[in-house]
Amino acid sequence: MYRYDEFDHAFVHQRVAQFRDQVARRLSGELSEDEFKPLRLMNGLYLQLHAYMLRVAIPYGTLSSRQMRCLAHIARRYDKGYGHITTRQNIQYNWIKLTEVPDLLADLAEVEMHAIQTSGNCIRNVTADHFAGAAADEIEDPRLWCEIIRQWSTLHPEFSFLPRKFKIAVSGAAKDRAALRVHDIGVQICRNDAGEIGFEVMVGGGQGRTPMIAKTIRKFLPKAELLSYLESILRVYNQLGRRDNMYKARIKILVHEMGADALAEMVEAEWRQVREGFVDLPEAEVARIERYFAPPPFDPAAGSDSGLDTARRADSEFDRWLEQNVDAHRQPGYAIATISLKSDGGVPGDIDAAQMEAVADLAERFSFDELRATHQQNLVLPHVRKGDLYELWQSLKAHGLAIANRGLISDIIACPGMDYCSLATARSIPVAQAISARFQDLARQKDIGDLRLNISGCINACGHHHVGHIGILGLEKKGVENYQITLGGRADGEAAIGAIVGPAFSAEDIVGAVETVVDTYLDLRETGEPFIDAYARLGREPFKERLYAAH
Amino acid sequence: MKLDIVSANRLTDGRVVYLTRDDGWSESIIDGRSAATKEESADLLADAERAVEAGIVVAPYLVSMADDGGAFAPLHFRERIRLFGPKHNRDGGQPAGRVA
Known part of the structure; x- marks a missing residue:
């Protein structure tokens, strides 16, 4: 995996020293909260319901044992002994003290980690297929390109104050495990008709209050031109993205309003100019970074008799x-x-x-x-x-970690919800716990089969409810938590936004409602038909009918 | 009957605190100074703003409290979560499987 060079080490340590000074000035009263807030957010530090929350970047989800041990140390030394893996392949700590953050960041820097650009209107942690470099269906390891994007986007002066946050994902496999189509930019490694490897570039996906599926604006981009093309997209967005309304500021709104073809034309026009003066990454530098992602020394005899x-x-x-x-x-x-x-x-x-x-x-x-x-x-x-x-x-x-439920109904994506998050309108975690308790029988889960259930505690959709086969959105109605169900969402290569099935359910009724959806599927499925295929065939009516039959 | 108290997050560690009767800040809501009128609520907020300027707390606001069977408790569930902490096993809250 990638190791920091002198430049990486220098800027991360400088950033720790800079933030140490900023915290000291905040504590002494030299900086007001209004002045300090953008500085702490640039370092991944939020103020949540009960305490400060620190989001630590795990670039494209890859980390070493040494780094994981440091994350454990941070959980013990600075938090309550645990952390929370996020839907951007990062880790969050929920009980951080402001006074201890500089020391925490210094500890992280020792293992080549930081919290830079895990918040704010900048290019966030680039995510990747979590099977990168290992998947049997992979064309090429996407992490080389993730790392190149990381280096290009980190502290990029032109893109540090975008209209809104910006999320990029890269996959090198045939099967999309990285939710490419719900990212601001999704980069799919592919082959053209001549057999050359390059990128399909998708733009304008996202979740939140206005969920959109990304549109392909370039079917094949030569490898060497990735950064100049990304720079062109970001420039068009930086110029035209709305800054007057944060709810309409993401690039997905721009794509929706001007159309993917018009945006593609503008990007191509910008690209023609950008390419002229753009210094592409030298081949030697690409080769240097690529060496960090060379396959490990596999044993060629490993396949002979595994037992x-x-x-x-x-x-x-x-x-x-x-x-x-x-x-x-x-x-x-x-x-x-x-x-x-x-x-x-x-x-x-x-x-x-x-x-x-x-x-x-x-x-x-x-x-x-x-x-x-x-x-x-x-x-x-x-x-x-x-x-x-x-x-x-x-x-x-x-260690209680051999749970055989990956991809089953209890493998729930859930945001922290109102148990921690100051933006949440309802709790997510107790709903996830109640559903996993209701479906705790693994044989039953196995019989239900592949089913993605995602829960968000507000319309910002950090829990990816829009792309859950069953999505749950927690809302507040007259001071009471309510939960809306969506059906038919998916985040894979056939990405789709789930459709709201009907009026929301109370906290007491939501688990039963999920069970009704599952039972309806079990009654109506054809042999071997997964939930998402059955939903595509049946539509939402039979589910709606059962859910609201008693009302 | 409805009362207001002021809550905020402590600057140094972000913990939930309440403005007390002696103009200090406490993690215990029982210590909270209450206001029964608009004028008293405005006074509470003014005192809290002074604590913001002094670098003691961040983002103070009024929390509505109501008589909950003989004892006053926050009206809104968000404030009850802030008061009691996360409602799941890890942080010592109520057992898993309970939503309400």
């Missing part, structure tokens, strides 16, 4: 985990293991310090020291020898 089949036959619980949480690897003899952070009745995405350390040890032992955070709020060990899977599973089980 996996024997272990599967001997242990049905292991067999279930293998079937649900382990994916095919591009390297024979290896597999990708997903560690679910969705325990029965737990808080989606939460992980405590002891678990972080355990996972760090396991990554070191079984996955070439590499870990991934997913936008679905789980972790991944990307390179596990098949012969080690049983031992890995036993170790995960000892």
